[in-house]
Amino acid sequence: MRFTSQTTSDGIREQLFTLGEIPGALWTPEGATGPRPLVLMGHGGGQHKKAPGILFRAHRFVAECGFAVVAVDVPAHGDRPKDEEYGRIAAENGARVEAGEELAPLVADFQALVARRTVPEWRAVLDAVQRLEHVGDGPVGYWGVSLGCGLGVPFVAAEPRVRAAVLGLGGASATAAVEAAARITVPVEFLVQWDDERVPRAQSLALFDALASAEKTLHANPGKHGEMPAFELDSALRFFARHLG
Amino acid sequence: MRFTSQTTSDGIREQLFTLGEIPGALWTPEGATGPRPLVLMGHGGGQHKKAPGILFRAHRFVAECGFAVVAVDVPAHGDRPKDEEYGRIAAENGARVEAGEELAPLVADFQALVARRTVPEWRAVLDAVQRLEHVGDGPVGYWGVSLGCGLGVPFVAAEPRVRAAVLGLGGASATAAVEAAARITVPVEFLVQWDDERVPRAQSLALFDALASAEKTLHANPGKHGEMPAFELDSALRFFARHLG
Numbered sequence: 021m022r023f024t025s026q027t028t029s030d031g032i033r034e035q036l037f038t039l040g041e042i043p044g045a046l047w048t049p050e051g052a053t054g055p056r057p058l059v060l061m062g063h064g065g066g067q068h069k070k071a072p073g074i075l076f077r078a079h080r081f082v083a084e085c086g087f088a089v090v091a092v093d094v095p096a097h098g099d100r101p102k103d104e105e106y107g108r109i110a111a112e113n114g115a116r117v118e119a120g121e122e123l124a125p126l127v128a129d130f131q132a133l134v135a136r137r138t139v140p141e142w143r144a145v146l147d148a149v150q151r152l153e154h155v156g157d158g159p160v161g162y163w164g165v166s167l168g169c170g171l172g173v174p175f176v177a178a179e180p181r182v183r184a185a186v187l188g189l190g191g192a193s194a195t196a197a198v199e200a201a202a203r204i205t206v207p208v209e210f211l212v213q214w215d216d217e218r219v220p221r222a223q224s225l226a227l228f229d230a231l232a233s234a235e236k237t238l239h240a241n242p243g244k245h246g247e248m249p250a251f252e253l254d255s256a257l258r259f260f261a262r263h264l265g
Numbered sequence: 266m267r268f269t270s271q272t273t274s275d276g277i278r279e280q281l282f283t284l285g286e287i288p289g290a291l292w293t294p295e296g297a298t299g300p301r302p303l304v305l306m307g308h309g310g311g312q313h314k315k316a317p318g319i320l321f322r323a324h325r326f327v328a329e330c331g332f333a334v335v336a337v338d339v340p341a342h343g344d345r346p347k348d349e350e351y352g353r354i355a356a357e358n359g360a361r362v363e364a365g366e367e368l369a370p371l372v373a374d375f376q377a378l379v380a381r382r383t384v385p386e387w388r389a390v391l392d393a394v395q396r397l398e399h400v401g402d403g404p405v406g407y408w409g410v411s412l413g414c415g416l417g418v419p420f421v422a423a424e425p426r427v428r429a430a431v432l433g434l435g436g437a438s439a440t441a442a443v444e445a446a447a448r449i450t451v452p453v454e455f456l457v458q459w460d461d462e463r464v465p466r467a468q469s470l471a472l473f474d475a476l477a478s479a480e481k482t483l484h485a486n487p488g489k490h491g492e493m494p495a496f497e498l499d500s501a502l503r504f505f506a507r508h509l510g
Contacts, residue, residue: 225470235486237484237496238484239482239484240482240483242480242481254503
């Protein structure tokens with residue numbers, strides 16, 4: 021793990037790093053020492069580790085809960101190089117949707133492919149970040165919607181350190197997603213946009229249904245894929261405070 | 266409006282009253298003066314104005330938000346006399362379910378019948394309670410699940426003073442319910458028990474769908490009709506604080 025920059029603003033310390041070929045960002049309270057809860061955040065498709073939605077949420081988790089937050093670029097996103105195979109599949113999928121195929125299953129299959137890389141990458145990031153004195157081996161949470169849900173479901177299923185997860189804007193159109201969801205047993209807050217133009221409502225409900233967690237809450241709000249209401253961030257904060265705090 | 270008793274405990278004043286033939290209970294902060302938000306709570310089937318779930322929630326709304334809370338007995342519940350027509354319908358419905366008919370539509374039709382009485386009764390209760398100096402004409406909220414949702418949907422649809430409502434454990438099996446829901450435009454938090462043995466899931470989702478509110482949130486949790494998790498009360502408190510506070 022190599023730190024490439026460090027800045028502090030509004031009481032929040034931001035450290036950019038690389039772990040092997042993975043570029044990441046770590047946010048902690050200024051002057052923090054000792055172990056604390058850690059939230060790993062997965063960004064959306066076409067976004068990156070410092071996309072505005074990630075940055076805004078990370079700042080609130082740190083400022084209001086005293087957590088550490090880490091986010092890394094998904095392959096072919098942010099500061100990472102383009103991936104030839106992913107590019108080819110994306111182009112093929114575009115052509116198939118043009119030709120009338122349903123979008124959701126193509127996206128889900130693609131996410132399952134990417135997850136084969138991100139699950140081990142994110143576990144390695146947890147290993148590295150938890151070795152830092154100001155993060156430590158406290159409880160871990162995961163936050164991710166859309167692509168961050170598609171990659172988050174197999175990650176949460178595979179990683180026993182994750183004790184609670186906020187997921188959503190994702191569906192059960194791939195068998196792999198349903199199978200992974202059925203291995204998740206930690207508390208989950210699951211977000212659905214009721215008029216999601218990208219994820220069919222029934223598939224969102226089916227993914228929620230597939231989670232094996234004894235405590236899981238579905239929050240559905242009107243609006244399209246990108247129109248999640250601001251109060252859901254307040255809810256996520258309380259959810260993590262309850263389960264990691 | 267005639268007050269029949271007054272007690273105070275834990276900083277909460279409880280006044281029992283009758284308004285015509287309607288027995289009710291009003292909770293306010295001890296020593297409260299001046300106008301404040303008011304929440305009308307509708308109890309569940311077979312329950313009454315001081316059922317444990319009502320009392321517990323009312324105390325928290327008063328203690329944590331400084332609200333006034335009022336609850337009254339639904340006809341044929343609590344301190345009100347049995348109703349011959351309702352008794353006959355309940356017996357008939359029991360026989361029809363025994364004979365293999367679906368329960369939910371029968372319950373919904375029955376609730377629509379009872380609502381013809383409770384909507385004007387509850388509006389009269391608002392009139393009377395809002396004339397009290399320690400309640401006043403602040404913003405009004407409604408909380409009610411199960412029977413409290415079946416009666417609450419037509420009430421919230423009819424009463425412009427209601428600015429926000431928590432509803433749930435109810436479905437869209439009666440046309441009347443869907444039509445009333447389509448007239449509701451205030452923010453709604455809508456509770457669904459994912460494994461509700463009394464309200465079919467699809468009908469719960471359809472009732473949420475029918476609400477015309479621009480801001481509406483569905484909260485679904487695993488478990489049966491009577492197993493709503495405690496953290497949903499925390500959420501309801503914040504919902505009302507946000508919209509009435």
